[in-house]
Amino acid sequence: MRIPPSLFKYLLGQHILNGYAVALGVLLVGLGVGALQGFDAALAAASGALCVSVGDTPSPLSSKLRILPICWCSAVAASLLTALADGSLALEAAAVTTIGFVAGLQIAWGRWAIPLSILTQLAMVFTLGAPGGKLEFCQSIALGGALYIPIALTLTRLLDASGRRVMLAELIREFATLLRRMADFYRPGADEGAACLKVVEQQASFSDQLQAARSLSVYAANPESGARLIAALAVLLEAFDGMISTMADHAPLRLASAQADIAGRVETLLRQVADDLDALSLDLLIVGRAPTFPDHATALESLAEEIADLDSADPRVLRAARMTRARLAWALNHLARIPAVVAEISEAEKALAGLDLTKFAPPLRVSLAPIRAELRWASPVFRHALRLSAALACGYALIAVAPELRHGNWILLTIAVIMRASYSATTQRRDQRLFGSVVGCGIAGALLWLNSKPLLLFAQLSAVGIAHSFGRVDYRVTSVAASVMALLGLHLLDPGESAPVVSRLIDTVIGAGVAFLFNFMLPNYERHGARALANAFLDRLASYADKVLRWDVAAQDYRLARKALIESFSSLGESSKLARDNPGVGKFWPRYSKLIAQAYFTAAQIVTIRLLIRNRIDELDARDSAALLDDTRAAVLAQLRPSCAQPPPTCAQVSDESDAAAALRLRCAEAAVEAGRLRRLAAELGAA
Structure with a gap:
């Protein structure tokens, strides 16, 4: 049962x-x-x-x-x-x-x-x-x-090895829940903002489990066993990138409004994958059972056939459909690797090539400095x-x-x-x-x-x-x-x-x-700290963009930047859960919820650029692409860092993304536009 x-x-x-x-x-x-x-x-x-x-x-x-x-x-x-x-x-x-x-x-x-x-x-x-x-x-x-x-x-x-497997299983279940939250985007008439808040709040739970799993695996008593499990985390995060990327261009909303039933197919696929991840997590908990993850090639092929038959006057719908299918394939390919990296050290070593694991779970340090820093009225x-x-x-x-x-x-x-x-x-x-x-x-x-x-x-x-x-x-x-x-x-x-x-x-x-x-004595309403959280997130997102929007970035640098961004998202998710219950939220909550949703879509657009380059690197000219990324990085950072003042570029419409260079230009322009929207919402939040 x-x-x-x-x-x-x-x-x-x-x-x-x-x-x-x-x-x-x-x-x-x-x-x-x-x-x-x-x-x-x-x-x-x-x-x-x-x-x-x-x-x-x-x-x-x-x-x-x-x-x-x-x-x-x-x-x-x-x-x-x-x-x-x-x-x-x-x-x-x-x-x-x-x-x-x-x-x-x-x-x-x-x-x-x-x-x-x-x-x-x-x-x-x-x-x-x-x-x-x-x-x-x-x-x-x-x-x-x-x-x-x-x-x-x-x-x-004594419980070291079993504890890590249990933690990995729990993390996989949290990711499965995240997929179910993302599936809600594809329902007809879905409230994009409300659905996004649920995703961000669930991502906070995922982030908590992720950090605990990192610590248990990095400092494992058995290095080989720890390496297999931390490799599973690395592969899972690649799938996480793919799923975040499906949010780019507000793709779920566009697909849900299309006449074809592509959104329904995506929703069904996400829920099925979530069920399969639950089964995988159970495999990890049963001693002697080999973990498995089923092949979803048939579902992806069926989705591709329906996209090929799509008749839409809006090129953005077609682009959203194609991108969604490609990103789902990316995520599923990485999820399918989890059983192998858990079972075989050779596969784990491939997933961890070039990484210094201790950077992802620094040792615990205790001193009086953090306490002294808090001895102030504010x-x-x-x-x-x-x-x-x-x-x-x-x-x-x-x-x-x-x-x-x-x-x-x-x-x-x-x-x-x-x-x-x-x-x-x-x-x-x-x-x-x-x-x-x-x-x-x-x-x-x-x-x-x-x-x-x-x-x-x-x-x-x-x-x-x-x-x-x-x-x-x-x-x-x-x-x-x-x-x-x-x-x-x-x-x-x-x-x-x-x-x-x-x-x-x-x-x-x-x-x-x-x-x-x-509780009313010197109350600490979550909305009071929202501006600081928003600014901290913009700074983390800027650091992330600074790493992603480069032609050649080291895997270690990218993953550390992603780790910081996920943790910042976690703070936003926890804050949103609590802030809505604050008395007197007034105009604050609608603006804060919009900012959180826009933060997600901006991050998704930036992730999409990374995945596009990784998937189609052979089709891109290295020199031209590097120059384009340099310009895009400057434009995005101009929006995310208030000390800059460079305006975002105008998005040119591209109906066919078969040309990788044209697709990259479009994605780069849209990333800067989304970053500009995020900056404006952050300014409105400060005014509130």
Whole structure:
């Protein structure tokens, strides 16, 4: 039975493998300490392991060797500061506020540090709520965290090869989803702008998986296995270029408006290819099965026959049809290479010829410089740190003045996991947290009613794995599992006391309310950073064009420029997802959405030039083409960089692209025109 694509990310993926490796690590720490010091000591040590495990996300062993000790130091420091303040409301309040501020600043280190920020606050909350002596609990936190690190590193080493295959399979599924989003362009009456936004947002997910896959493959313990998988990434990105190129000339919109059913055929083909990629990803996950990708030559031939019969008065429709078919053939040819490069090192070496892989996944570096750079009033990170510390201080004040909030540390935990650096992200987390707490408390209540200790222990361990697995996939699932994990943990720690299921719900509502209110303190609306993101994208696109619009560019330089552009697109995609929910978007959102769509079409036009040269290089005169590319590069950069003022050339219509030189001239002119449109939209966004 075929698994629906929407369920793939829940049932199969690196996050599942990572989540249950974390659960196993926490279990081993608990069992080891419990065998020597008893059940209570085991639970306390497991809390320390759990804190450090929050930072144990899918990454290569070389990165974890640096990340996990930092996580341990941060957790122990937060726990120790909280323990030393025990007994004084004023000192505890100061500790909570300080830890919140430091945790907020930690995200200056980048995406990898978001779990670090959360675990810092988690260690504080655990210590505040610990029964008995706080310093003894801090020692348990330190012991459990220290024991977890070598276990986690060992499991990472053991799962190295399988983890990379799972990550590659997940990346291929993300690409399949991208193809389904692109297929939406070809529906009659499709809203081009809305469809483009969905593509860009999906590309953000693809980019995240791509970077994780690069890191795991480049720093693989087995170089040969890593080379095969990074080669698969290289081939997949060539197919990605081909698919982006199909957007040039607004080709999908032209085909969808044509009388012939070419658009319908393209849509069907894209969805079929997406299904085949899902099957390929499943092949990679099944041990012993050889990965395969079917031949689509028949579909391409059928498409070519319909294009040959196309009778259109508009030469742009014919040109769009021919280009689309050629680019689809390019993409499919590269997708068909994936099974070979995964299976054979010789094929992998061909795909990686001339590349320095370490440039694509630089080693992790941690210093105080990024944090010092954010210590300014205008910094969104600095404002987030102030907002987070104030919210935690308010939550602690509520606990201090209301003795009936007996388990009030749950309020602080809710604030810690909800508060994010942006307004919309915090709002989304609030809703997901409320949903998860209600469902999780219901599940925990049912399990406690059954009162089976083996069942409770199994559920507790499963909740640890699920909570860790789905943090970035679906926070609602994580919130449900975390609620179950916390309530069952409290019951196992003190079975004689009834579990505070109802009070946890109340505390969650209070914590979510505090987070919501403080979200308006020095708010960081995504639209405020849109201009900076747009300018950064223009700069990345200019750098990309500077590499592409040359007759002879090194593969390494091109791929590094493409990597930077994809990451910049990812930032635009994430921003668009959040910015539309900002209050008072007014005239901003229509302009921002138009800019994002135009950015995609401009990039597609530039990619098309590269593919045209690669496919038809034998038909082009090297000297004339190099001169044309030099002029085009100057014209495009003039539009993308405000310091330049050269106007774009006029597009001459070419009805027949059988002449490669004429086709190149047309593509070059259109690239400059699209770049000019993008510049105007960026200026309009700034005015808004």
